[in-house]
Amino acid sequence: MASPADSDDKSRDKDRAVWRVLSAVRAFSDAMDRMYSGMKGDMDMNATDLAALRMLIIREQRGQDVSPHDIARHLRISTASTTKLVDRLADSGHVVRKPHPVDRRARLISLTDKSRTDFTHHFRDSIGAMRDVAFDYSPTELAVIADFLERMSVGIDPDD
Amino acid sequence: MASPADSDDKSRDKDRAVWRVLSAVRAFSDAMDRMYSGMKGDMDMNATDLAALRMLIIREQRGQDVSPHDIARHLRISTASTTKLVDRLADSGHVVRKPHPVDRRARLISLTDKSRTDFTHHFRDSIGAMRDVAFDYSPTELAVIADFLERMSVGIDPDD
DNA sequence: TCCATTTTGCTAGCTTTACTAGCGAACTGA
């Protein structure tokens, strides 16, 4: 049977471990911020347009359609700004507007191959580095990490 | 001794696990994006100013000083834009310019209590949710996760 | 020590991006 002192020790260990993981999350978020700033510079794009592109890529990988309204909601900008944003991305050849299959008012914004190529090109080193890190962990560990990240995502963004 | 078939199986497991963790990283990054967009709306701030505030908070927690130049580098904006950004944050009472202790040209940007309070206030729910998730893991698991995130941070941003 | 070079943060003036207001067309539901 554990003594009160033992359980105090365990609780302190746990608190320390939780604190460290939350610090690591902050640091990771900071590193992502800097990576995206770097891409913005390299790809000669403004921060918002790049954020929209990221969103489109993730939604595409999930097989979800994206409307101008979705972009506005994700970035928390007005629909008017979104129209101009889509104009810019369309002019630069990164996206195309397609008619919505059912709702004739609405549009679907989809990526062009140019977009995917550009993004992959500028993302390659970071993706490679991340993959290398991941390969140093066992499948069991990776499952724990993925589970953690998935639950964190739900926690900070329940509407997703 | 493992047969070739066994090792193939293991390799497939590993690939799958790596793929899943990289997906989880993407999803997490997407959730963070949306969380920050939400804060931007709630705090009635533009995305860049909020990103600067995030940077200042993280640097402060690390005990690192921040100059206007550091902000410009982090966000990849010009020093001229940074001057205006700091003007805005100073006018809104979020930061103060202090003289650099050694270099009389330079400034140090530091957070005000208002900033910390505002940020904590708007961040509280998310922080709480993240802490709750973290508490479901053992100290050993948390150590693996923290280690992973720290190494990912270095991987995607070697200049840090 | 001196002086040319670099760095730092700032201002001025212009360009780009986001906002509010409001529109027509299309969808929804009582």
Added chain:
DNA sequence: TCAGTTCGCTAGTAAAGCTAGCAAAATGGA
């Protein structure tokens, strides 16, 4: 059916980013 809502867009204004260039301070080689 038809009043109310939603969707994406335009027009015009406000905000934020950029380039160019400056003075003051730091730096480093002769």
